[in-house]
Amino acid sequence: MTDGLLLIHAFPLDASMWEPQITGLPGVALAAPNLPGFGGTPLSEGTLTMDAAADAVAEAASREGLDRVVVCGLSLGGYVAFAFWRRHQDRVSGLVLANTRAVADDEEGKQRRLALAERLRSEGNVLVDNPPPLLSEGASEELWDRVKGIIARQPAEAIAAVSTGMAERPDSTGDLGGIDVPTLVITSTGDTLI
Numbered sequence: 001m002t003d004g005l006l007l008i009h010a011f012p013l014d015a016s017m018w019e020p021q022i023t024g025l026p027g028v029a030l031a032a033p034n035l036p037g038f039g040g041t042p043l044s045e046g047t048l049t050m051d052a053a054a055d056a057v058a059e060a061a062s063r064e065g066l067d068r069v070v071v072c073g074l075s076l077g078g079y080v081a082f083a084f085w086r087r088h089q090d091r092v093s094g095l096v097l098a099n100t101r102a103v104a105d106d107e108e109g110k111q112r113r114l115a116l117a118e119r120l121r122s123e124g125n126v127l128v129d130n131p132p133p134l135l136s137e138g139a140s141e142e143l144w145d146r147v148k149g150i151i152a153r154q155p156a157e158a159i160a161a162v163s164t165g166m167a168e169r170p171d172s173t174g175d176l177g178g179i180d181v182p183t184l185v186i187t188s189t190g191d192t193l194i
Contacts, residue, residue: 003067004028004070008074012131013134014034031069035162036048037157047165049168050170051087054080054081058091068093070094071085071094071096074098078099081096081100093181099187102172113164117163123156134147
């Protein structure tokens with residue numbers, strides 16, 4: 001087993017979002033797994049909790065031969081990174097928390113996520129035509145097309161399952177003071193969501 005990098009994707013994308021980073025880091029031991037239900041992987045339950053997602057990416061890292069990892073989570077991936085920290089702390093050598101937050105959703109935010117999940121289950125992948133504000137206002141049309149293409153490949157049920165899981169996620173603020181590994185927090189003034 002070896003040390004490496006674990007990349008966790010954003011909502012509602014799959015691990016293909018990391019292709020530029022993967023090709024830009026030749027020789028780096030890494031895993032960029034799809035969360036259950038995404039990128040053609042099976043969905044095991046109706047709600048994808050952050051704990052279940054953390055366990056799934058831990059298993060994927062093990063399959064890639066990675067014992068200890070720097071966990072890099074973008075947006076939803078950050079919520080999974082916090083769960084990974086709580087559940088697999090002995091495997092974490094560092095954290096990169098990118099455009100994410102430790103706080104749980106307030107009641108209004110939870111209801112929006114649950115309503116989206118219900119709509120996805122009844123209408124299909126409605127995010128293809130109306131994606132969340134994942135990119136900055138200045139993002140190129142080419143980048144938006146790539147993001148929309150990734151969203152279009154994801155099953156509505158998988159997106160609904162993780163939306164429900166995000167609504168139910170615990171507040172991770174209490175974990176912040178106990179993080180004792182090097183941690184990089186990245187955000188941007190161009191981020192329209194966080």
